[in-house]
Amino acid sequence: MANTSDTIEGAAVEAGTVDRPTPRRFGFGRVGRAPNLIGFILPFLILSLWQIAAARAWVDPVFLPAPLTVVTAFWKMATKQHLARDFVASITIVGQAFIYGSVVAVALGIAAGLSRKVEQFFGPTFDTIRHIPGIAWLPLIVLWLGIGAPAKVLVIAKSVFFPVFLNTLQGIRSVEKNYIELAKVLTLTRWQLVRKVILPAAMPSIMVSLRYAAGLAWALVVVAEGLSGLEGLGFLIFRAQGLLLTDQLLVCMVIIGLVGFAIDRSMYVAQKRVLKWKQGYDG
Amino acid sequence: MATPGHLEIRNVSKTYALPGRPLVNVLSHVGFDVDPGAFVTIVGPSGCGKSTLLRLIIGLDDDYRGDILLNGRRIVGTALSRGIVFQDHRLLPWLTLQQNIGLSLENSGWSAKEKASAIRDHIGLVGLSGFEKAYPHELSGGMAQRAAIARGLANRPEILLLDEPLGALDALTRVHLQAEIQRIWEAEGVTMILVTHDVEEAVFLSNRVVVMSANPGRIVEDVAVDLPFPRDRAHVDFIALKRRILAAMGEDERRPASPRAA
Structure with missing residues (x-):
């Protein structure tokens, strides 16, 4: 990726050209720039306010333990209990659900995008299933598969499936007609058309939905684990509430937030990398 | 070097039927020959069917009456022997310049080495050496249009169609x-x-300018241009020819402009 920049920036247009090349940034260089500290101001303020509130005893510690208590609780959970195991349990479910859901969604989305027949075949069924929330599916699926991971994987995969499927379909359907015409002029075969024109054209829309779905999957695992099962961050958070272990509850919340943040950022980097040909507004 | 194609357009007519409207004669009995290696320009007002004619020649539309022959054979569908440059450069934004040009060679049947050298030669031909790995959004409008010309020529077509490429x-x-x-x-x-x-x-x-007119789309004049290359835009013969063609289009600048529907 980086090698494109040295070949191009050094090049000049041949003699007699009026078009002037404008030096531009290449690739996804912007992702790698120095971290901007402005984003840390607000978390710092919130943390300070929390500390002050706890120190001045504005709130009963049962409802809002001090930040330090939460850190201690984290240490205790990580060393004396099985926080790591629960964390891995949640991540595994999300990872599997995301991969199954999005692979099937992209595959079926492409099929439906390329063929009206396929779209019409699945359309009514999908549009109905889509409107039953994943969480509403959970009780039935748990009856079938038990309270273990498979039921959650299935339910979350379903929630991942729909946004990705619909965006893949939409992305394919909104490929510019001009490009199809060009493919015809260049005598591309159907397979070449799909691979070289239709899929890349649909990629921005697919990538956006994958990023959204990844975040959604992470949020849903917490709910699913809270509703059924005996491990995972979702289970811990509801157990902590029941036992009034507010410090543990906060530990789980912070972890969920940070992991969600990390997932979103990595999806963003992946998106930038895949769509490096796309020129967007960078702020 | 490409084998220059001999194009014959014989009595080509085309009508559009829009629901609830009378038939539109887009092209009416259009016919002319293009000698191998010639440069022929079709001029005419909007709606005279000149772009429609190009679509017929490139093979994107085969719903017409009459015959279009390239080197004596009736054209069928699109083919690599006929290249086109569109008004919008139509480079695929996700491919680099060299990949875009390479796309026209996908079905050329050439070896990877032949393809690579054709790509390199044509990037050089249009003066874009050094930009092989640039994406279309990194090129100016003029550079993108050069790239489109390189793509049109890379597979050595017998004929290259240019549909208002500089418009x-x-x-x-x-x-x-x-x-x-x-x-x-x-x-x-x-x-x-x-x-x-x-x-x-x-x-x-x-070498030749074919002047078309609208309603129905037809040829009104066929003007040979015998001035030596490169041409001097300020030369009196150049201006005289320009005036003659404008007059044939009904756009003679010495007369007050007649109101014309766009």
Whole structure:
């Protein structure tokens, strides 16, 4: 990726050209720039306010333990209990659900995008299933598969499936007609058309939905684990509430937030990398 | 070097039927010959069917009456022997310049080495060496149009169609690229057919200018241009030819402009 920049920036247009090349940034260089500290101001303020509130005893510690208590609780959970195991349990479910859901969604989305027949075949069924929330599916699926991971994987995969499927379909359907015409002029075969024109054209829309779905999957695992099962961050958070272990509850919340943040950022980097040909507004 | 194609257009007519409206005669008994290696320009007002005619020649539309023959054979569908440059450069934004040009060679049946050298040669031909790995959004309008010309020529077609390729460019870039197209045409020796409504561009580039008129789309004049290349836009013969073509289009500048529907 980086090698494109040295070949191009050094090049000049041949003699007699009026078009002037404008030096531009290449690739996804912007992702790698120095971290901007402005984003840390607000978390710092919130943390300070929390500390002050706890120190001045504005709130009963049962409802809002001090930040330090939460850190201690984290240490205790990580060393004396099985926080790591629960964390891995949640991540595994999300990872599997995301991969199954999005692979099937992209595959079926492409099929439906390329063929009206396929779209019409699945359309009514999908549009109905889509409107039953994943969480509403959970009780039935748990009856079938038990309270273990498979039921959650299935339910979350379903929630991942729909946004990705619909965006893949939409992305394919909104490929510019001009490009199809060009493919015809260049005598591309159907397979070449799909691979070289239709899929890349649909990629921005697919990538956006994958990023959204990844975040959604992470949020849903917490709910699913809270509703059924005996491990995972979702289970811990509801157990902590029941036992009034507010410090543990906060530990789980912070972890969920940070992991969600990390997932979103990595999806963003992946998106930038895949769509490096796309020129967007960078702020 | 490409084998220049001999194009014959014989009595071509085309009508559009829009629901609830009378038939539109887009093309009515259009016929002319393009000699191998010639540069022929079709000029005419909007709606005279000149772009429709190009679509028929490239093979994107085969719903017409009459015959279009390339080297004696009736054209069927699209083929690599006929290249086209559209008004919008139509480079695929996710492919680099060299990948975009390479796309026209996908079905050429050439070896990887032949493809690579054809790509390199044509990038050089249009003066874009050094930009092989640039994405279209990194190119200016004029550079993108050069790239589109390179793509049109890379598979060595017998004929290259240019559908108002410079229409979207600024005046200075346009004049410059006209000179470039003239040079490329001489270098490649390929038959070229240009559609434009810029009469000066037509006289500057062509051996022959076919003037069309609308309602129905038909040929009203066929003007041979025998001035030596490169042409001087300020020469009296150049201006006289320009005036003659404008008059044939009903756009003679010495008369007050007649109100005309767009």
